[in-house]
Structures are given as structure tokens and as C-alpha cells.
Amino acid sequence: YHFISGYTAKVAGTEEGVLEPEATFSACFGAPFLVWHPSVYAEMLAAKLDKYGATAYLVNTGWVGGGYGVGDRCSLKYTRQLIDAIHDGTLAELPESEWEEMPIFGLKMPKNAIKDVPKEILRPEEAWVQAGQSKEAFEKQAKHLANLFQKNFVDFADKCSSSVKAAGPKM
Numbered sequence: 001y002h003f004i005s006g007y008t009a010k011v012a013g014t015e016e017g018v019l020e021p022e023a024t025f026s027a028c029f030g031a032p033f034l035v036w037h038p039s040v041y042a043e044m045l046a047a048k049l050d051k052y053g054a055t056a057y058l059v060n061t062g063w064v065g066g067g068y069g070v071g072d073r074c075s076l077k078y079t080r081q082l083i084d085a086i087h088d089g090t091l092a093e094l095p096e097s098e099w100e101e102m103p104i105f106g107l108k109m110p111k112n113a114i115k116d117v118p119k120e121i122l123r124p125e126e127a128w129v130q131a132g133q134s135k136e137a138f139e140k141q142a143k144h145l146a147n148l149f150q151k152n153f154v155d156f157a158d159k160c161s162s163s164v165k166a167a168g169p170k171m
Helices: 038-052 076-087 124-130 135-153 162-166
Strands: 007-010 022-025 099-101 108-110
Touching (some): 022 135
Antiparallel strands (some): 007 022, 099 108
């Protein structure tokens, strides 16, 4: 679902006319280059993950602790630590009991810090609260984002399996 959705952001300085980050979607993170329906690429990715016993992770390289103007860009230091934790097996070795499902999106988040990455960076709502934002503000933004995902996915749902559709946000 998330691979097909290709959630990203237009960022000032890289997109003409963009003054602040703006949510956008690019199927399979490369829509202009796709020849087939995104579900075909998602099935190929799933087959490779299954064949090689690999795990896929979503790593936030965007904003933490609030939206643009309130939160901060995720530190490159933390991004590198998370990528290291993927490469060296730290994340894969975490027992199921060390993960918790994120409300609305259903993604699994570590319950504790990973390497030098504070747990708040890994847990969006906690990052917002630590930065002085309210839980309600976070929930409002999460629901808004979930709505964007759902609207975007309408274009792809007809050719996706029920398991892919079920992996989307739930409100």
C-alpha cells in the first residue's frame, strides 16, 4: 500500500513555486517512469521480499515534532542511525513485543530508542507532544494525512489485492 502510494513532499528549493513542504504522492516513488499499473511493481517487490526473506521499513526523513514551522526536519544523524540499524540487523532482531502498532496507519513502531535515535523520533505523537504540540493537534494532522492517502489510493485500488487495500489507513 505505502509503496504504491509513494507518499513524499514537495519541498521549497526543489520545486518551483513551493514555499513550504507540501504533501504529494508519486506511485512507487517514481510515477513518471512507470509503464505498468503500480500494483504490478508492488507485486514484483513483494515477490522479491518473500524470495529473499527481506523486510521493508519506512523511514521518516521529513518533519518530526510538528508540521513545517513548528517541528524540525529529521536529523540526518538519526536517519543514518536508522539505516545502520536496518543494515546491521538491529531492527530485524527486535522481538515482536518491542513493537507497537501506530493508530490510524497500522504501521509498527519501536517502543524504545534504536541506537542513538530517541524513541520520540520513532513515535510521531510523542515527538509532537515533546515539542509542545497537543495530542489532539497530532491526531487532527494524522487524520488529514490518512484522508490524503485514501483519496490518492482510489486511482489504484481497482487492481490491488484485498491485502494491499487493507494495509491502508483506517479512521
